[in-house]
Amino acid sequence: MRGCFLLLTPLEFTVTSPKLSLRKVMVYTCFVWLFAYAVFFFTENTAVLSSAIILTLAGMMIHIHFVKVDHETLLIIGSLGVQLSSSYASGRESTIFIEMNKLKDIVINEAVYMHSIIYYLCILIKDPADPETVTSVVPLFQSSNPRLNCLVQVYRSCQEILAQSR
Amino acid sequence: MVLKIFFPQCCNTADSGLLVGRWIPGHNSAVVLAVIHYPFIPGQVKKYLSELQSQTQVDLTVLGSWSMPKEGQEGMDSFLKDLSTIFPQECWLQLSREIGKRGFTCQVVQNNGRLLQEQKNGDDKIVLIHYDQRKVMLSQLHPVQDVGQKSDVEASELGLVFQTVAQSQPLFLLDKYDDGPLKLSHWQSEGREASIIAELLKQASVPVCIFLTWLLSLWHWLCSFRILHLRPVLFISSKLSTCVQSGYRAVHFKTVFSPKKAATHMEFMRKANIFVSFLVDIALGLLLISWLYRENRISKLADTLVPVADVSMTHITSHLWKSLESRVAKELQELLEWLMGAPAGLKMNRALDQVLGRFFLYHIHLWISYIHLMSPFIERILWYVGLSGCLGLTFALSILSDIVALLTFHIYCFYVYGARLYCLKIYGLSSLWRLFRGKKWNVLRQRVDSCSYDLDQLFIGTLLFTILLFLLPTTALYYLVFTLLRLVMVLFQGVIHLSVDFINSLPLFAIGLRICRPYRLAEGVKFKVLCQEPGTPLHLMMEINPLKCSSVLQCYRTPTYSCYPKDSWAALCKKLFVGELIYPWKQKTAKTD
Numbered sequence: 001m002r003g004c005f006l007l008l009t010p011l012e013f014t015v016t017s018p019k020l021s022l023r024k025v026m027v028y029t030c031f032v033w034l035f036a037y038a039v040f041f042f043t044e045n046t047a048v049l050s051s052a053i054i055l056t057l058a059g060m061m062i063h064i065h066f067v068k069v070d071h072e073t074l075l076i077i078g079s080l081g082v083q084l085s086s087s088y089a090s091g092r093e094s095t096i097f098i099e100m101n102k103l104k105d106i107v108i109n110e111a112v113y114m115h116s117i118i119y120y121l122c123i124l125i126k127d128p129a130d131p132e133t134v135t136s137v138v139p140l141f142q143s144s145n146p147r148l149n150c151l152v153q154v155y156r157s158c159q160e161i162l163a164q165s166r
Numbered sequence: 167m168v169l170k171i172f173f174p175q176c177c178n179t180a181d182s183g184l185l186v187g188r189w190i191p192g193h194n195s196a197v198v199l200a201v202i203h204y205p206f207i208p209g210q211v212k213k214y215l216s217e218l219q220s221q222t223q224v225d226l227t228v229l230g231s232w233s234m235p236k237e238g239q240e241g242m243d244s245f246l247k248d249l250s251t252i253f254p255q256e257c258w259l260q261l262s263r264e265i266g267k268r269g270f271t272c273q274v275v276q277n278n279g280r281l282l283q284e285q286k287n288g289d290d291k292i293v294l295i296h297y298d299q300r301k302v303m304l305s306q307l308h309p310v311q312d313v314g315q316k317s318d319v320e321a322s323e324l325g326l327v328f329q330t331v332a333q334s335q336p337l338f339l340l341d342k343y344d345d346g347p348l349k350l351s352h353w354q355s356e357g358r359e360a361s362i363i364a365e366l367l368k369q370a371s372v373p374v375c376i377f378l379t380w381l382l383s384l385w386h387w388l389c390s391f392r393i394l395h396l397r398p399v400l401f402i403s404s405k406l407s408t409c410v411q412s413g414y415r416a417v418h419f420k421t422v423f424s425p426k427k428a429a430t431h432m433e434f435m436r437k438a439n440i441f442v443s444f445l446v447d448i449a450l451g452l453l454l455i456s457w458l459y460r461e462n463r464i465s466k467l468a469d470t471l472v473p474v475a476d477v478s479m480t481h482i483t484s485h486l487w488k489s490l491e492s493r494v495a496k497e498l499q500e501l502l503e504w505l506m507g508a509p510a511g512l513k514m515n516r517a518l519d520q521v522l523g524r525f526f527l528y529h530i531h532l533w534i535s536y537i538h539l540m541s542p543f544i545e546r547i548l549w550y551v552g553l554s555g556c557l558g559l560t561f562a563l564s565i566l567s568d569i570v571a572l573l574t575f576h577i578y579c580f581y582v583y584g585a586r587l588y589c590l591k592i593y594g595l596s597s598l599w600r601l602f603r604g605k606k607w608n609v610l611r612q613r614v615d616s617c618s619y620d621l622d623q624l625f626i627g628t629l630l631f632t633i634l635l636f637l638l639p640t641t642a643l644y645y646l647v648f649t650l651l652r653l654v655m656v657l658f659q660g661v662i663h664l665s666v667d668f669i670n671s672l673p674l675f676a677i678g679l680r681i682c683r684p685y686r687l688a689e690g691v692k693f694k695v696l697c698q699e700p701g702t703p704l705h706l707m708m709e710i711n712p713l714k715c716s717s718v719l720q721c722y723r724t725p726t727y728s729c730y731p732k733d734s735w736a737a738l739c740k741k742l743f744v745g746e747l748i749y750p751w752k753q754k755t756a757k758t759d
Contacts, residue, residue: 010695010704075693077706079168080293083693095692095711099322128322165168 010078011161013154015144016071020064020089032056064089069143076158078165082106082123084140098138100165101128106158108151109137119148121155169274169292170195171259172327172708174299177201177232178263180351184211184249185229185259186337188330193323196259197330199299199337200352201232208252210347224333230259250275261294269702270294292703296696298710299353301685302331303338305710306431308689308721324691378423385416407564407663414670414726415558418444435722438675443724446674447558454562455555464549502526505643514640522644526580533576560666567662574655581652582747588645589745591634598631649742660751673722677715684712 036052068089075083082103085095104126110119123138141151172195183203189196202211215226231249250258258275272292307328311321342349393399403409418440428434458464505514506523551569555562600606601624606617619627679686690711697705713721732751733741741748 010698010706012695075695077293077693077704080170080295080693080706085692095690097690097692097711099324101322 011076011157013074013157014071015073015141015146015150017069017144019070020068025060029056061090065092072141072144074140074154076161078161084138086143096138098123098125102126103162104131104134106155106162108148108155109139118145119151120145121151167194167291169257170295170323171261171272171292172197172295172297173261174198174200174353175296176299176353176356177351178296180232180234180355182233182235183231183351184253185232185261186215186226186350187229188224188226188334189229189257190323190326190330193326195323195327196229197327198229199226199331199334200350203342203349203351206348212253214348218334218337221336222333224330226334226337227255228253229255230257230261233260233262234265235262236265269697269699269705272703293706294703295693295706295708297327297708298685299331300359301710302328303335303353304332304683305685305688308687308713308717310431310721328688372425375423375425378419379425382416382419382423407567407666408561411560411564411666415444415560435673435676436724439673439722439724442675442678443669443672444558447560447669448556450559450669451555451557451562454559455552458552458555464545464552498530499527501647502530505647512639512643514643515637518637518640522640526583526644529576529579560669563662563666567659567666570655570662571659577648577651577655581648584641584645584648585745585747588641591638591641592745595631595634595638598627598634601627602631645745656748656751663751667726671724671726673719673724676718676722680713680715680718685710687713687718689713689717 032052032055036048040046040048065088070087070089072086073084075085077083079100081097081099083095083097085093087093102125104124106121106123108119109122110117120142121140123140124134125136125138126133127135170193177198177200180201181203183201184206185198186200186202187196187198211228215228218224219226256276260273260275261270262272263270272294274292305328307325311325337350338352338354340346340348340350341354342351343355394403422437422440422444428437502523506519551565552562554565597607600614601619604616604619605614607613608615676687688710692709692711694707694709695704696707732749738748
């Protein structure tokens with residue numbers, strides 16, 4: 001990734017999150033179903049069992065479709081813009097594209113959260129009419145939260161491309 | 167600097183020819199719109215382009231040449247180079263593609279004949295972005311901006327690209343299969359798109375719109391009679407939700423049925439949303455009617471309504487919850503008798519209790535006799551009122567809300583009596599309490615000042631204070647009971663109004679468009695890297711990123727006269743405690759564009 005950079009080579013960084021752990025799924029399912037069986041034992045109502053099944057299925061589907069992020073990608077095309085995309089465990093992809101004239105800078109911010117300091121990479125957005133003020137901050141890699149050494153690598157490559165495209 | 171060329175996917179397999187498009191000002195990029203095939207006469211090409219330029223306000227030019235050599239077409243290359251002299255441009259693009267290879271080759275010639283200065287890494291200064299022409303033409307980028315609002319330099323590049331393709335619709339009318347002098351290739355070359363039904367509907371809609379606008383003007387003339395503008399009539403009609411809803415619908419119809427074509431995207435979406443939600447409203451209303459009039463439900467409703475019409479309410483105190491089938495005027499009577507006794511173990515002041523109880527009982531007696539007078543006509547009235555459901559579900563709901571309001575009018579009256587009595591008592595108590603402590607309310611300074619009273623003033627004041635204080639529980643209990651009944655009614659009416667408002671403001675057309683044709687409403691674009699070989703320019707695929715459903719609702723919601731709570735919870739509680747009359751739902755006047 002280092003070395004001689006071509007201005008237009010689109011640079012793509014993908015950070016992968018750990019996959020859905022089978023053991024956790026089994027533990028949760030067993031918990032819910034044992035609880036449902038216990039309630040059924042006392043109430044003798046089969047609706048409890050069917051509702052437990054439906055609840056488990058619905059919960060799992062919602063989790064893999066809306067919550068569990070599989071990998072996040074940052075694609076920089078110098079002179080066009082930056083594209084952020086997160087892909088969920090069910091295959092759904094949600095993408096945002098930020099044009100180059102709206103992008104002010106890419107920086108690493110540090111935040112103090114309880115007892116620890118966390119680092120995150122973020123994009124500063126500006127309004128093309130007013131280039132000096134930062135209108136919003138878009139944090140990257142929210143779900144996978146890579147560590148500082150990984151962020152620094154990404155940061156350096158991004159800065160080289162941004163410097164060339166200005 | 168990097169040169170970006172937006173190339174339509176439909177022209178990937180087009181025969182060799184001239185590239186026609188537009189240079190995007192301020193961004194060093196070009197949009198290719200179509201390919202003009204050989205043979206052509208340069209004079210005719212120039213004439214055609216200038217005609218289109220005046221028609222579409224888009225500055226179309228010849229961008230360069232496109233060559234996809236087939237067998238037996240060698241020698242094209244030199245011909246292509248000579249073309250750049252016929253169409254003098256600042257920058258002349260030469261795109262070429264060989265069958266079997268994925269990437270294009272691209273060369274840019276500047277008008278002094280020299281090729282663009284190349285870096286040591288060859289053709290990497292050019293990016294080719296492929297786009298689906300039909301989808302980009304039909305799509306609308308959000309947030310929607312007015313045409314010509316921003317200067318071109320500040321406008322986003324993608325916005326300009328979308329705008330260019332959308333405005334160049336007349337360019338796509340001529341095709342390579344036509345018999346004219348020019349043969350063009352664009353998205354229509356894959357198959358001409360048209361629908362007979364759509365065209366017929368468009369032709370038929372104009373006279374229908376004119377007729378409906380005439381009907382609407384007739385309605386407005388009826389509504390403008392002097393007699394309807396008298397103060398009492400205006401006041402009543404502003405309180406009845408049916409009149410409000412019908413006025414609101416009339417405004418909607420004026421928007422939808424105007425014979426003028428919608429100029430901007432937002433106007434078109436507004437018209438379409440109103441029209442579709444009106445149709446759905448009518449359909450739901452007809453469904454309701456068909457359900458209501460089957461199996462003689464109307465008469466069953468009338469039978470239950472007459473006894474229930476003496477207001478069906480549930481009691482507030484725990485040991486008085488009764489079933490809804492019992493006659494509730496009777497229930498109210500029992501409630502009052504309970505209040506006149508020793509309610510919940512509290513000891514009331516007997517005399518005041520009897521007075522208040524008898525007063526309210528007499529009112530109920532009047533109400534019951536009124537209801538019994540009306541009872542033979544209730545079924546007929548309900549039958550005709552139920553027919554109003556064919557005007558829409560919102561109408562039926564508004565009428566229901568009005569009927570409920572009329573039938574529970576006596577609860578409203580009781581509430582007002584109880585509240586006024588309680589309010590007077592509270593004010594008296596607070597003023598006499600100040601006297602008890604030796605203070606006075608200074609109206610001039612709006613604050614509490616100390617004051618020295620005479621002995622007889624103090625004596626009478628203290629006496630009155632004690633009387634009012636010991637009569638407080640009785641009045642407070644009556645007030646509490648009737649306020650709670652009133653709050654239940656207000657809640658019920660609020661729910662009906664909220665659902666009417668929901669039906670009115672839901673943008674069904676926009677939601678349907680988002681589900682069935684997601685490319686029409688675009689939030690942005692997505693890029694995918696197609697081909698990245700050394701020696702060829704970078705190829706990217708641009709796809710449309712559809713708008714999120716929540717943004718669709720937020721952007722295209724029809725503004726309505728929504729009711730929302732006027733006071734915050736704290737203010738409401740304070741008003742209840744002091745005894746002020748509460749009107750919790752405030753109606754916003756509809757926003758007009």
